[in-house]
Amino acid sequence: MSKQHIAVIDYGMGNLHSVASALSKVAPEAKISITGEKHIIEDADRVVFPGVGAIRDCMAEIRRLDVDKTVDSVIRANKPLLAICVGMQSLMRWSEENKGVDCLDVFPGQVKFFSSNPEFLKANDEAAPSGERLKVPHMGWNTVKQVAHPLWQGIEDNSRFYFVHSYYVNLEQSELMAGSTHFGIEFTAAIARENIFAVQFHPEKSHANGLQLLRNFVQWNGVQ
């Protein structure tokens, strides 16, 4: 078998080198391309769709560079696709960030601001007297309650992963939820459907658990 090819989609937003170096750590034999070129991404065996920063800028670049069409083509070709952080958020229908931004509508649901959720604010108020305020961004290591999926293999349920985000995914189809996390409210930490796995946390920054998830991804055949 020829060595596998992993594409990390580059649309000018975010720190792709840490994703790429974590991938080469778990798949030292693999060829890793950091690219926005549709034909290279379509040629890859599996694809990582990262993203950090503001959703408006991310979506603008995704559309300008035709990354939306590339992602669509990867999904249709049944290639394993791992979306990370804003990559995951951009797969939702719409985001509340930047006064409202239309996203790729791959998954049903919206991206919401923690601090505009009344339940979150209530949890924050209740926590305040003990000095335990809920700071936004949700930044640091939190636990993820898993729903059985090959990408969780070898990772204990409720293991901690590194998060950094102010907006969260409100998934409208709960059967797609692959992991959930509690931060004032329960929110979607992972989504799975067919060949797509999306995570809100950063596996590339989540030490041994994150590397194990990436190791599982590079071996995954894209079947749930």
Next chain:
Amino acid sequence: MALAKRIIPCLDVDKGRVVKGVQFVDIRDAGDPVEVAKKYNEQGADEITFLDITASHEDRDTTVHTVEKIAAEVFIPLTVGGGIRELADIRKMLNAGADKVSINSAAVNNPEFVKAAAERFGSQCIVVAIDAKKVSQAGDTDRWEIFTHGGRKPTGIDAVEWAKRMCEYGAGEILLTSMDRDGTKDGFDLGVTRAISDAVSIPVIASGGVGELQHLVDGVIQGGADAVLAASIFHFGQFTVPQAKGYMAERGIEVRL
């Protein structure tokens, strides 16, 4: 189960070597930053902060290479500070593999820089470092001011007001160092930590003065810090990160074990 309080070993790096001074004077060599970062990564540190204290610009390229080497081997978040003055500096550090940059005197000189940086790169990677010193007299209401130049130059800016403003400008986190305590091993200045932690809606990292493990606990419980930063207690083998986490966990603080 909830969000864990973070323990962040800090590497003060001068010309490619980890150093740690007592109130920025007595500098001791603590080793190669890549090796030191790998050690803390293996020990289960939650993040690593790398502060470049190199005085001259020419030596800054060394920093970029060091950050690249650390990022290739350490799969936890890495914050880089020291000499971040322009958007291009931020881009350079993020490209080298940093996840966040810490902005200190450039924010004081030009607060709009923080706004521009947060808009361009996102609040999640913009840390504003605040060096605060107590300026009120005993008996008066506590008041702290921002100092620059390693704590030598007063700015007249109120530290709590400044933290609030930086939060409004899009900072994603505050790295708060007490210049009265830095290097003393007497513990954090809990007063300023609590005042700023209560005043802002973003996470606060307490820094400056850790000499024993109880200080870390005090920073979280009394200071209200979301993360605690320490250097010399880890560098010189006084304590390991697992010892620190174990101590905090025994006292009811949620940590990543």
